[in-house]
Amino acid sequence: MFFTYVWRELRRRKRQALLTSLGLALGVALVVIVSAVTTGVGDAQQDVLKSLYGVGTDVTVTKSVEMQESMRGQFRMSTDDVEKVGDQFVRDTVIATPGAGTFLEERITEIAQMDDVAASVGGLLLTNARVSGDYEWLEEREQLEQSGSGFGQGPPPEGEEGAGQGAGMPPIEITTFSMAGVDVSDVELGPLGSVELVDGRLFEAGEEADNVAVISSSYAKQEELAVGDALTVGEKEYEVIGTVASQAGGEGVNVYLPLVRAQKLVDSEGKVNQIYVRADSAESIPAVEARIAELLPAATVTSAEDLAEQVSGSLGSASSLADRLGTWLAVAVLAAAFLVAGLLTMAGVSRRTTEFGTLKAIGWRSRRIVGQVMGESLLQGVIGAVLGVGLGILGAVLVAQLSPDLQASVATGPEIQEGGMVGRMASDLLDTTQTVSIEMTAPVGLDLVLLAVGLALAGAVFAGILGGWRAARLRPAEALRRVE
Amino acid sequence: MKRLDIEIEEARTALAQSGLTDEWSLPQPVHAGSAAPRSAAGPLYRLDAVQKLFTRRGARVAALDGVDLTIENGEFVIVMGSTGSGKSTLLMLLGALDRPSAGTLSCEGQDLSRLGESGLCAVRGRLVGFVFQSFNLIPTLTALENVETALVPLGVSAGERRERALAALADVGLSQRAGHVPGELSGGEQQRVAIARALVKDPHVLLADEPTGNLDEKTRDDIVGVLESVWRERGKTLIVVTHDSSVAARAPRLIRLHEGRVVEHVRQNGAGVVSRAADGSVVATPPAAATAVLEEAGTPVGAMAP
Numbered sequence: 001m002f003f004t005y006v007w008r009e010l011r012r013r014k015r016q017a018l019l020t021s022l023g024l025a026l027g028v029a030l031v032v033i034v035s036a037v038t039t040g041v042g043d044a045q046q047d048v049l050k051s052l053y054g055v056g057t058d059v060t061v062t063k064s065v066e067m068q069e070s071m072r073g074q075f076r077m078s079t080d081d082v083e084k085v086g087d088q089f090v091r092d093t094v095i096a097t098p099g100a101g102t103f104l105e106e107r108i109t110e111i112a113q114m115d116d117v118a119a120s121v122g123g124l125l126l127t128n129a130r131v132s133g134d135y136e137w138l139e140e141r142e143q144l145e146q147s148g149s150g151f152g153q154g155p156p157p158e159g160e161e162g163a164g165q166g167a168g169m170p171p172i173e174i175t176t177f178s179m180a181g182v183d184v185s186d187v188e189l190g191p192l193g194s195v196e197l198v199d200g201r202l203f204e205a206g207e208e209a210d211n212v213a214v215i216s217s218s219y220a221k222q223e224e225l226a227v228g229d230a231l232t233v234g235e236k237e238y239e240v241i242g243t244v245a246s247q248a249g250g251e252g253v254n255v256y257l258p259l260v261r262a263q264k265l266v267d268s269e270g271k272v273n274q275i276y277v278r279a280d281s282a283e284s285i286p287a288v289e290a291r292i293a294e295l296l297p298a299a300t301v302t303s304a305e306d307l308a309e310q311v312s313g314s315l316g317s318a319s320s321l322a323d324r325l326g327t328w329l330a331v332a333v334l335a336a337a338f339l340v341a342g343l344l345t346m347a348g349v350s351r352r353t354t355e356f357g358t359l360k361a362i363g364w365r366s367r368r369i370v371g372q373v374m375g376e377s378l379l380q381g382v383i384g385a386v387l388g389v390g391l392g393i394l395g396a397v398l399v400a401q402l403s404p405d406l407q408a409s410v411a412t413g414p415e416i417q418e419g420g421m422v423g424r425m426a427s428d429l430l431d432t433t434q435t436v437s438i439e440m441t442a443p444v445g446l447d448l449v450l451l452a453v454g455l456a457l458a459g460a461v462f463a464g465i466l467g468g469w470r471a472a473r474l475r476p477a478e479a480l481r482r483v484e
Numbered sequence: 485m486k487r488l489d490i491e492i493e494e495a496r497t498a499l500a501q502s503g504l505t506d507e508w509s510l511p512q513p514v515h516a517g518s519a520a521p522r523s524a525a526g527p528l529y530r531l532d533a534v535q536k537l538f539t540r541r542g543a544r545v546a547a548l549d550g551v552d553l554t555i556e557n558g559e560f561v562i563v564m565g566s567t568g569s570g571k572s573t574l575l576m577l578l579g580a581l582d583r584p585s586a587g588t589l590s591c592e593g594q595d596l597s598r599l600g601e602s603g604l605c606a607v608r609g610r611l612v613g614f615v616f617q618s619f620n621l622i623p624t625l626t627a628l629e630n631v632e633t634a635l636v637p638l639g640v641s642a643g644e645r646r647e648r649a650l651a652a653l654a655d656v657g658l659s660q661r662a663g664h665v666p667g668e669l670s671g672g673e674q675q676r677v678a679i680a681r682a683l684v685k686d687p688h689v690l691l692a693d694e695p696t697g698n699l700d701e702k703t704r705d706d707i708v709g710v711l712e713s714v715w716r717e718r719g720k721t722l723i724v725v726t727h728d729s730s731v732a733a734r735a736p737r738l739i740r741l742h743e744g745r746v747v748e749h750v751r752q753n754g755a756g757v758v759s760r761a762a763d764g765s766v767v768a769t770p771p772a773a774a775t776a777v778l779e780e781a782g783t784p785v786g787a788m789a790p
Contacts, residue, residue: 008624363609477582
């Protein structure tokens with residue numbers, strides 16, 4: 001009788017029942033979509049962090065130094081030290097990442113011996129800068145420099161501010177590729193921790209001083225290199241033993257070399273500019289960070305969590321959008337759906353005054369009538385949940401299909417304050433901002449489906465309580481008198 | 485029928501010799517059904533100075549204003565009166581749908597004035613069957629299911645519910661229409677379903693509020709016939725509110741209300757009518773029939789108190 005009555009009543013009031021169910025469905029669908037997108041963005045952030053940071057790395061230690069210290073003189077060029085190609089000059093220079101200070105390798109050992117630290121290795125990020133330009137300009141510039149206003153020393157002359165090829169700017173082109181010196185004894189920790197092997201192999205223990213290189217697959221494609229080919233860096237040839245790709249498909253380091261070889265390229269034996277640390281557990285990361293900060297007060301200690309806050313680009317925007325606008329929109333629509341469902345149910349009860357009055361007259365207790373109203377409301381909730389989950393999944397799929405790939409950028413290099421040509425060159429060389437392209441996903445898991453069903457049923461219970469309250473307050477004599 | 489007045493004293497003298505009791509009572513109908521006759525231990529209803537007040541536009545209005553009344557088990561009572569006279573309010577109180585504002589109202593010795601909603605609900609579920617002018621059937625349920633709704637609060641099993649509902653529909657001649665929803669039934673059929681719903685739980689009293697108000701003349705006679713047979717053959721107490729004098733003429737007892745008060749008590753049979761007004765004046769029509777009427781009613785004229 002109960003189910004027959006519930007079902008027939010909803011069939012009789014199809015339009016109202018459908019409206020209530022659709023309202024709940026819409027609210028629930030939005031919650032599903034927003035939650036799915038939020039989860040997707042969260043997953044993307046994790047992917048980005050893995051890609052930019054390495055799976056096994058919990059903390060990285062770097063040190064910023066005044067750029068002048070590391071930059072000045074490194075780009076001092078004269079006609080003697082460049083290769084002349086026709087009217088053009090070309091010069092390749094390998095430098096440690098400008099603005100990044102170095103640590104002695106002893107520091108790595110000290111960190112490795114700290115409590116809660118599982119492992120610690122060093123790395124050296126390098127940049128190969130190819131500067132090319134007009135040979136005649138270089139000659140003129142050299143003469144000017146000899147007369148006391150050389151480039152690379154002091155503030156630039158008026159007019160050298162601004163865009164690269166503007167009036168007064170030298171016709172210089174700078175192309176770079178990035179390199180990393182890797183501790184071959186533990187490739188899981190450090191720069192190679194965030195890549196996937198595409199071809200060949202990674203470094204093996206014992207290859208500390210070998211002339212071998214691992215290159216990114218995109219760089220290999222660009223330079224038409226393959227495993228077994230020779231790569232020239234700093235006038236030395238390295239055998240390409242493997243190609244790798246960033247796990248998130250983004251641009252990372254182009255060339256990986258054994259740490260010792262990298263140190264020799266920049267005459268920095270026994271020094272690193274990155275220390276990668278793996279903690280015993282996720283819980284101990286803050287403590288490890290604190291200890292390292294105490295040991296190296298001038299260093300920048302960064303965890304994955306810190307890095308997540310620095311993620312910018314469309315991924316950051318999507319995350320912000322999903323977190324703020326999406327959540328509030330879903331909450332607002334859900335609240336509106338609850339309210340509409342409640343009001344419609346109350347209105348429905350009002351229209352059925354005679355019916356409920358009659359049932360009370362024949363002996364039905366209020367709680368049975370409330371149960372009847374609640375049953376009808378719950379059935380609408382179930383329909384709303386099914387529709388809402390369906391709409392939500394459809395919406396999530398559409399969002400994932402139609403949204404463009406997300407771009408995530410993390411600036412890992414020092415900030416360039418200096419203007420002029422030096423500033424421009426430094427900006428180019430120091431462009432250590434890593435950008436990763438991530439495919440947007442919006443996964444709908446069982447937990448989300450259960451949440452959606454729960455919300456729809458909660459809305460139905462809310463509406464049922466309102467309607468039931470109204471039905472319970474109905475005095476049978478009053479209900480029947482209204483009909484007279 | 486032409487009405488002739490007789491002197492009250494004459495009637496009292498004539499009827500005093502009959503030796504009948506002071507109480508209104510009815511000849512017991514012949515019980516053909518399974519229902520057993522009620523206990524004669526006490527009246528079904530006793531109302532003492534019952535008042536029912538409502539507030540309308542800030543003013544207190546008495547829908548019932550000091551009603552004294554006794555209704556015995558197995559009576560067939562008609563309640564008449566103009567609109568607003570309080571007849572439906574009286575029916576609501578008798579049906580335990582409401583409580584009096586003042587005075588006492590007892591049903592089978594139980595003071596309904598003191599019962600909470602739960603107690604009133606139990607009385608409605610067990611003792612009282614309602615028949616409404618607009619039938620008040622649940623539009624989405626079939627005739628059978630509508631009848632079953634009356635058994636739901638009694639906790640009757642689904643199988644027994646169905647069985648009893650089918651039997652009740654058969655009693656009102658609607659077995660063939662059991663599977664139809666109210667929208668597929670005529671007015672008369674719907675009212676029969678409503679009567680079956682009222683009777684299926686075997687109540688002590690059947691309360692009908694304008695049961696023929698929405699029916700044509702022929703159907704009205706059918707429905708009144710059904711109700712009358714419920715009273716006559718099954719021994720149920722039948723209390724009917726009506727405006728219809730042809731319906732009223734079929735009951736042995738009539739109560740007329742005006743502005744919340746009982747203004748006339750009438751006993752009648754095929755031989756004549758004896759009426760007692762609120763001021764105590766008694767009118768018999770024809771005078772010669774007075775004794776027979778009241779004898780049949782078991783009531784001396786002098787005792788034509790409520």
